[in-house]
Amino acid sequence: MSARSRELFALIPVGLLVTAGFTAVLITQSDQLGDLSFVYGLYFLGLCVATHFVIRARLPDADPFLFPLVALLAAFGVVMLFRLDDGLARDQANWFVVGLVAFSLTIVFLKDYEVLERYRYLIATAGIVLLLLPRLPGIGETTNEAFLSVSVGPLTFQPTELAKICIVIFLASYLNEKREVLVVGARTVAGIVLPPLKHLGPLLVIWGAAMVMLVFIRDLGSSLMFFGAFLAMIYVATARISFVIVGLVLFFAGAWFFANTVGHVQERFDIWLDPFEDAGGSGFQVAQSLFAQADGGLFGRGLGESLVQLPGASKDCLGEFPDCGAILPAPHTDFIYAVIVNELGLFGGAAVVLIYAMIAERGFKTAVLADDGFSKLLATGLTTIVAFQAFVIIGGVTRVIPITGVTLPFISYGGSSIVANFILLALLLSVSDKARRRVRRENEALEAEYR
Amino acid sequence: MNPQIVKLFGFILVLYALLFGFTSYWSIFDADGLEANVANKRPLLEEQRIDRGEILASDGTVIARSNPRGRGGDRTFVRSYPEGDLFGNPIGYSFVERGRVGFELSHNDELVGNKTEFLSILDTLRGQTQEGSDVQSALDPEAQATAVAALGGQKGSVVAIKPCTGEVKTMVSVPTYDPNEVRSSSGFQALNQDPDAPLFNRATQAGYPPGSTMKVVTATAALDSGEFDPDSTLEANSGVEISGVPLENSGGADFGTIDMETALTNSVNTYWAQVAEDLGTDTMYEYMDRFGFNADPPLDYPSFQLAPSGEFADGKLLGPGSDQIDVGRMAIGQDKLNVTPLQMAMVVAAVANDGELMEPRLWSKVIDTDGREQKLNPERQSRVMSEETAETLTAMMTDVVNEGTGGAAALASDQVAGKTGTAEIVPDQDLNQAWFIGFAPADDPEIAIAVTVERTIGGQGGTVAAPIAQEVLQVLLENSEGCD
Structure with missing residues (x-):
């Protein structure tokens, strides 16, 4: 079976999940089952199939599991949002259309992703500008005192989501070029291989940028996510764990310093x-x-059965209990994982984490298959940043690390997150398509030779 | 680069294993702890969906009921208290905005119909919604109203117990409050900041000096230990040195050499102080413990709304070994002694029940949704004294009402036995804590009562508290079904 047919078949359970999820929510919330749930299920499946044909046409050899896995997360998200509020689910579905259009456009117009290498400084500048936008007076907006979003007219978007792609592209290109230089001239001090001092420069620059984000943008989550992805990439590029150690020491020293001096971090x-x-x-x-998680237990309360709002409170009232309805704050964005565990139990939460682990596996597989440094680092970076983002927010919600305000990729409500993550997926699939096509051709050549 | 990529994947799997571990911890291993956390309003909110059972008074009067709001999945129930402030303190309230206290809290399981896990799973499978049982309390509305009226706005408390079962027939704490007012933030703030502390249940939480009512405890110890009998005589003039400091009788009176009966009838401080010094702290403590002192009373009531009675220093309960105890003054209800009205009602209830103390209970019956009734099964708390001692004490306490300080508690219909008490709070301003404790009918007691009035100016137990006890006893005896 071809990769694309496997992808198509893998989408069937996604359609079933959406239909089943919507059915369950509809039953618990209205005591009657309309055909609306099937309409939602079909609509969602239709979108996925359409996207599948774009992939089939432009990236025939791309990894067959990445898109269905992402669609599964998206299905999870839209069902949870429908359960919270049908208006949120409708908006989210519309953002999926936009996201899938952005995904298709990326695939169609970026025929060869390697051209990105040539524009790396332009892309890096764009990334930094995006990161700083929320600090601009007039358009910047704060959430929980962090400068996270930009608001222009009726539109609000979170530029960090797009910036993370820019930064990863830049780092992949930069590290690919400099990785040999970074390795030579290392000295061993007390059993630890230390990189030459002059090559610590880039590390310090990125560290500085992370600290600026921490204090200036006040976004601990993104800071953690970016710096983590950077360390992962520099480790993959140089095989020097010492870079990671030095980086971590610097990061935690900085974080500790600011935790004791800057109010919001503290x-x-x-x-x-x-x-x-x-x-x-x-x-x-x-x-x-x-x-909410304690309330869920092993199997959860069941879809639509958990308590997210004060019974009888207005749905429009998203403020905090007891003045307003919401018991669990931000159930549709930061804390959606808590709602999942509340309703679907430890099993539901574990399923979500498992899907992220599987996406990471497919992403790293892509990086392993790719044969040039830039492709390897790009696939590694893109995969790592999604995997870290999921860890940072789920870790915050489950108290593994301090809570921060990043979205749960493909699940949380929010347009910029969806659009940016679908563009990221398009890039990852492009790398995969090229790598797997080469592998397929090599195999075919071998087979021909064998015959 | 491939080996590094594999290691990076391994690292991410470790991070994800952490997420799984923490999720398991919160959702399974620490779930009970989190559910019990005071900040967790979920159980309260969940229970708001349950039709909470009614709380009834002894005559069937509805004290608390649930009113449905909204419909379908959004239907919730809100509590209302038709009797207003009449049962405010003993019953308490249950509101999602405010939590719950009092009887509403201690009988929550029955009121929301909580069952064992197995039974509730069966109910879920059968599609039954959880419904609460009605709980009947022993409280008598007529006696409650009489007690509030008799206190007439003076701060204080009345507690009446049916001695043979321990059922609490009256529990009044003045100032009262209307639980309906607690629901709104402003209403709660007003009550909470009121300097007269209406939300404070004086019957179970207030520690007052018991004054001479403590002599009933001292007399019990003296007689039941066999060290003294009613004819034991002592010289009881004012100025007897107790713990090295001269002690005065009320009004500085000198009684000469008197027996115990005279000493109780006339409430002679120096007599009882000497008795206690002779008995020693350990014997006094043994009898106090038997009466239930030095521990929270075993009332079906939240422990944070119960206070123990005993000797206190710096807010801490003293043990019998403490050198801060002046046993002579403790025996006449002075020194560091602080008691709750409930404790003093238990003291007289034990005397009234032939020396056997029953555990006090606010509930008497649970009626489930199918109409099945579960009745209170009275439980013995302790055998405080022999029947003989109880009989002797009853005779002496009868004299107190017939010939001594407790005359105002006397009823035409029944013989009352009792003891008055007047503890000086601020001697310069003549501020007293007035007490009356007693029971009736003396030969076959049906009701035991403790009445106290806070900071009464110039009032005595016999003049202020005894008349209140008389009115409440009258009502309770008329409504009484007797003790079997």
Whole structure:
């Protein structure tokens, strides 16, 4: 069976999941089953099949599992959002259309992703500008005191989501060129291989950028995610664990310093250490998240059965309990994982984590198959940043690390996140298509020779 | 680069294993702990969907009921209290905005119909929704109203117990509050910041000096230990040195050499202080413990709304070994002694029940949704004294009402036995804590009662508290079904 046919078949369970999910929510919420759930299921499946044909036409050899896995996450997300509020699900479905269009456009217009290497400084500049946009007066907006979004007219978007792609492209290109230079001239001090001092420059620059993000943009989550992806890439490029160690030491020293000096960072750490100390105030979100997960147990309450709002409260009232309806704050964005565990239990949460692990596996497989450095690093970077982003937010919700405000890729509500992540997927599939085509041709050549 | 990529994948798997581990911890291993966390409003919100059972008074009057709001999946129930402030303190409230206290909290499981896990799974499979049982309390509305009226706005408390079962027939704490007002933030704030502390249940939480009512405990210890009998005589003039400091009788009176009966009837401080010094702290503590002192009473009531009675220093309960105890003054209800009205009602209930103390109970019956009834099964708390001691004490306490300080508690219909108490709070301003504890009918007691009035100016137990006890006893005896 060809890769594309496998992809098509893998989409069938996605369609079933969406239909089943919507059915379950409809039953619990209205006590009657309309044909609406099948309409949603078919609509979603239709979108996926359409995208499948774009991939079939332009990237015939691309990895067959990445898109169905992402579609599975998206299905998970849209069902959870429908369960919270049907208006949110409708908006999200519309953003999927936009995201899939962006995905298709990326595939169609970027015939060869390797041209990106040539524009790396332009792309890096674009990434940095995007990161700084939310600080611009007039258009920048804050969420929980972090400068996360930009608002132009009726549109609000989070530029970090797009910036992460730009930064990964730049790092892949830069590290591919410099990786040999970074390795030579290393010295061993006390058993640790230290890179030459002059090559620590780029590391320090990126570290500085991460710290600026931490303090200036006040976005601990993105800072963690970017710096983590950078360390992962430099490790893959140079095979020098010492870069990672030096980087981590610098990062934690910086984070510790700012945790003790900058209010918002400090508060995040205090909440992480004991969310119950001020469970009605600053620790409210994390405490409520843990309560929601405890309420879920092994199998969860069932779709549509958990308590996200005060019974009888207005759906429009998304403020916090008790003044307003919401018991769990931001159930559609930051804390959607807590809602999943609440409704589908540990099994549901584990399934989500497993899907991210499988996406990571396919992404790294792509990196392994690719034969040039830029492709390898690009696939590694793109995969890592998605995998880290999922870890940073799920880790925050489950108190593995302090809570930060990044979205859960492909699941959380939010246009910029969806559009950016689908563009990221398009790039990853492009790398995969090229790598696998080469492998297929080599095999075919071998077979021909054998015959 | 491939080996590094594989290692990176391994690292990410480790991170994801952490996520799985933490999710398991919160959702399974620490789930019970999180559910019990005070900041967790989920259980309260869940229970708001349940038709909570009614709370009834002894005559069937509805004290608390649930009113449905909304419909379908959004249907919730809101509590209302038709009797207003009459049962405010003992019953408490249950509101999602405010949590729950009192009887509403201690009987929550029955009121929401909580069953064992197995039974509730069966119910879910059968498609039954959880419904709460009705709980009947022993409280008598007429007696509640009489007690509030008799206190007439004076701060204080009345607790009446049916001695043979331990059922609490009256529990009043003035100022009262209307639980309906607690629901709104402003209403709660107003009550919570009121300097007269209406939300504070004086019957179970307030520690007052018991004054001479403590002499019933001292007399029990003296008689039941066999160290003294009603004819034991002592010289009881004012100025007897107790713990090295001279002690005065009320009004500085000198009684000469008197027996115990005279000493109780006339409430002679110096007599009882000497008795206690003779008995020693350990014997006094043994009898106090038997009466239930030095521990939260075993009432079906939230522990944070119960206070123990005993000797306190710096807010801490003292043990019998403490050198801060002045046993002579403790025996006459002075020194560091702080008691709750509930504790003093238990003291007289034990005397009234032939020396056997029953555990106090606010509930008497649970009626489930199918109409099945579960009745209170009275439980013995302790055998405080022999029947003989109880009989002797009853005779002496009868004299207190017939010939001594407790005359105002006397009823035409039944013989009342009792003891008054007047503890000086601020002697310069003549501020007293007035007490009356007693029971009736003396020969076959059906009701035991403790009445106390806070900071009454110039009032005495006999003049302020005894008349209140008389009115409440009258009502309760009329409504009484007797003790079997």
